[in-house]
Amino acid sequence: MLRAAATLAVAAALVTGCGSGDDWSQPHPTPTPVGTFGPGFVDPSSAPTPEATITPEPGSWNAVHPSKGYRVVLITAGDDAPTRTLVTAVEDWARAEHVDLRTLRAGDPVPTIVKAVEMGPDLIVSAGNDLVDPLAVVTASHLAQQFLVLGAEVAEPTHNVTAVDWTGGSFRGEGLGASSTYDAASFTSDRCAASIRAGVAAVLHDLTGIVIWLDQF
Template identity: 60%
Template sequence: MRRWTTVATLVAVMMLTGCSSASGWSEMRAAPAPLGTPAAGFAPTAPLAPEATYAPEPGSWEGVRPPAGYRVVLLTVGDDAPTAVLVDAVEDWAAETHADLRVVHADADMIDGAVEAMRMNPDLIISAGDALVDPLATVTANHLDRQFLIIGAELAEPTENVTAADWTGAAYRGEGLGTASAYDPSSFTPERAGAAIRAGVTSVLTGQRGIVLWID
């Protein structure tokens, strides 16, 4: 725990020094407005408590898209089959919506990868790969001005800037909790991953953040 705290402090210092990446966008900007409105059943009837899990009505997110040029960094690690499905789903979604997508492969160092992603000044950082869960638990809590979306996994105690889209068969939570008893790599289908990315982005765009969306 002490090691992660030290790393988090270093990350915060690096970000506050104003370091930037030539491969990123020039500066952070206000949260872009969504195009469209989600259907009934996407948002809960009463405000959710932080860290709550909510199951929106299937397809209720389909009426919402990000504006063209929405800045997204896909932060990914690993080459296992579930992660590959998630990466493909994000890339397909980006092509469909004309999002401006950059990819950071964090296999060499996950903390450095997260720092690189934040330096790019994206509107949203999307995480794909179970191994990123523990590093992100520290990084995200120290950078509440950055929005994160975790697909196919979740943080045990997410802060308000971390949204997750999960389902039965996924739900890796890290922090010694490991995989869920129902973990099933075959549940990572293109259809489910596509729904998760679309629902998750809709949730972020409409301000429903810091929760877990359950997609089944």
């Protein structure tokens, strides 16, 4: 009996990921950014318009961090090398920043995304091209929830969907398949690490509904 209970406890820990143990049912302070952008992230005199693309200077996001306990759900689909590299980058970032990260692997994407919303995170991060079209279906109905898409874009994003992309990524869904410029080799560890940090920095500073373009890596 005790051995069975211990096994269930281990299984539960694996499902919830590297979180703090909080079940997220308690009130949670509004997340705040710790630190500010360096020069060149965005023109301070002119905020980007919805669906605009910005090309920040490399490293201009490095001084921005989430407050401790920032709640993130990572949704991942696929076992291809680009997706695995993105997932590793998010996990490494979460550990370094003391983020409460939960991971959902999407066998059936739309219900999985809805489940992530129901968990009440501060941010939902997606990794995997198979999630792009399902995100387009769900995100417009949950405008209070912030989403961050890594290495791809939703074709017509609402203000709560931010993307980090580059020339070798740029998958946009809508049945069109991968872009002619798609290059799996462009999903390097450095670029994927920069994508989660730059994307979260933008979301924390309310620069949402835009595309952050990282061709500098």
